[in-house]
Amino acid sequence: MHARRGSTREFDVRRAFDENGAALLGYAVNALRDRPLAEDCVQETFLRAWRARSRFDPAQASERTWLFAIARNVILDAMRARARMPIIGDDAELESRAADAVDPLERLRMLESLAVLSEAHRTAVVAVHLHGRTYQELSDATGVPAATWRTRTFHALRALRTHLEGTEGSDAHPR
Amino acid sequence: MRTPDDRWADLAAAALAGELSEREAAEFEDLRRADPARAREFAELDALTRRLRQGDLTWTTPRDTGDLGTRIEASLAREEGVLSARDAAGSRPRRRWVLPAVAAACLAVGLVVGLTGPGVLSPVPAGPPGTLGAVEAVEVSEDAGGIVVDADVVAHTWGTEAYLEAEGLTVGATYELVFVGADGGEFSAGEILGSEVPVVCRMNAAVLREDAVRMELRDTARTVVAHADLPTV
Numbered sequence: 001m002h003a004r005r006g007s008t009r010e011f012d013v014r015r016a017f018d019e020n021g022a023a024l025l026g027y028a029v030n031a032l033r034d035r036p037l038a039e040d041c042v043q044e045t046f047l048r049a050w051r052a053r054s055r056f057d058p059a060q061a062s063e064r065t066w067l068f069a070i071a072r073n074v075i076l077d078a079m080r081a082r083a084r085m086p087i088i089g090d091d092a093e094l095e096s097r098a099a100d101a102v103d104p105l106e107r108l109r110m111l112e113s114l115a116v117l118s119e120a121h122r123t124a125v126v127a128v129h130l131h132g133r134t135y136q137e138l139s140d141a142t143g144v145p146a147a148t149w150r151t152r153t154f155h156a157l158r159a160l161r162t163h164l165e166g167t168e169g170s171d172a173h174p175r
Numbered sequence: 176m177r178t179p180d181d182r183w184a185d186l187a188a189a190a191l192a193g194e195l196s197e198r199e200a201a202e203f204e205d206l207r208r209a210d211p212a213r214a215r216e217f218a219e220l221d222a223l224t225r226r227l228r229q230g231d232l233t234w235t236t237p238r239d240t241g242d243l244g245t246r247i248e249a250s251l252a253r254e255e256g257v258l259s260a261r262d263a264a265g266s267r268p269r270r271r272w273v274l275p276a277v278a279a280a281c282l283a284v285g286l287v288v289g290l291t292g293p294g295v296l297s298p299v300p301a302g303p304p305g306t307l308g309a310v311e312a313v314e315v316s317e318d319a320g321g322i323v324v325d326a327d328v329v330a331h332t333w334g335t336e337a338y339l340e341a342e343g344l345t346v347g348a349t350y351e352l353v354f355v356g357a358d359g360g361e362f363s364a365g366e367i368l369g370s371e372v373p374v375v376c377r378m379n380a381a382v383l384r385e386d387a388v389r390m391e392l393r394d395t396a397r398t399v400v401a402h403a404d405l406p407t408v
Contacts, residue, residue, distance in 0.1 A: 013247060013248055013251055014244065014248060017240075017243075017244040017247060017248075018244065021240050021243060021244055022237070022239075022240055025237050025240055025243065026234075026236060026237055029235065029237050030232075030233065030234050030235060035237070038237075039241075039243055042243060042247075043243065043246060043247050043250060046247045046251070047247075047250065047251065047254070050251050050254070106226070106230060107230050107231055107232065110226060110227060110230045110232055111232065111234075114232075114234055119236075122234065125227070126234045128192050129191075129192070129224050129227045129228065130227060130228075130232055130233065130234060134192070134194060135188075135189070135192065135194060147185055149188075150184070150185045150188040150189055151181060151184040151185055151188065153188045153191075153192070154184035154185070154187055154188035154191075154220075155184065157188075157191070157220045157223060157224065158220070160223060161219060161220065161223050164223070
């Protein structure tokens with residue numbers, strides 16, 4: 001399926017999904033921790049993109065950046081809808097939830113930045129900085145030298161920082 | 176061949192993970208002090224890793240995307256078809272709720288497409304009233320004041336489906352959607368509750384489209400609050 005847009009390349013949904021679908025699904029699954037809801041969000045993302053395709057300007061952002069920006073809003077909507085659902089629990093549960101509360105926007109920003117990394121870069125950052133594994137443990141598990149994991153992680157963090165700077169500097173809400 | 180930048184990356188990554196040996200720590204400090212840009216970069220990456228650790232983050236890579244791509248293609252094809260049919264019929268503008276409802280309805284279409292191979296879309300059903308799978312706009316008349324009801328119907332092999340939106344219904348009150356046959360037989364498509372927000376839903380009745388001549392939305396006293404006479408099939 002193709003749509004015209006103001007550029008040399010049309011918005012081809014199948015191609016766009018093949019190039020970005022897995023990353024978008026990873027983003028949604030990890031943000032929502034609910035696979036069926038995440039799939040609905042990815043589907044809604046492409047629906048919104050399809051409807052807004054005439055407004056997409058590749059001179060301003062890549063197709064991937066555009067799709068992730070749409071997905072961010074879709075996932076936020078889903079999170080807000082879920083937050084309105086009643087939660088069964090006692091006072092201790094509520095206090096615990098309040099204490100553990102993390103700014104959902106901050107969490108989404110970080111997950112989005114992880115989602116757009118290459119698989120190798122994401123593996124490095126997740127293993128070392130989320131799961132606390134050492135470079136030697138990674139090397140033992142994969143056969144890749146620890147020095148390679150070190151430099152890979154450094155470049156992954158650089159890429160992560162660059163993406164965060166891009167999303168935090170943008171006020172765009174393409175819905 | 177390793178460059179000075181490679182060595183910096185190696186040492187900085189180890190420092191960020193707290194894995195520098197004593198000798199590496201000295202080398203790292205020398206490099207950092209000698210270059211303000213590197214010192215600044217390290218500080219930024221250090222702050223970033225703290226954000227990662229504080230963000231309640233985990234990451235699980237999904238196994239695969241399954242048939243999601245095919246379902247998305249099918250839903251978009253369906254949406255295009257619905258909009259085209261509306262344009263051709265010159266009917267009133269499509270209400271915004273219908274599009275997601277139609278997209279959701281396309282899950283079944285996606286499964287069929289999946290059997291025929293990825294990227295191959297089923298043709299979008301279209302045609303006169305009673306065409307299987309085609310979305311048929313119906314003219315709804317409101318019989319009660321203060322409400323707005325909009326609807327489409329879809330003929331299926333298993334019965335008739337209604338896409339319904341209703342606003343202004345009494346909050347909390349129960350309403351039933353009923354299809355009426357040519358012989359006066361009644362076929363319930365289910366019940367809804369009035370809400371402060373627009374009610375958007377899909378409902379199904381066990382009556383074939385060609386056997387249904389009327390659709391009614393009734394309250395619990397069986398008073399018709401909105402109805403639509405369905406075109407003859």
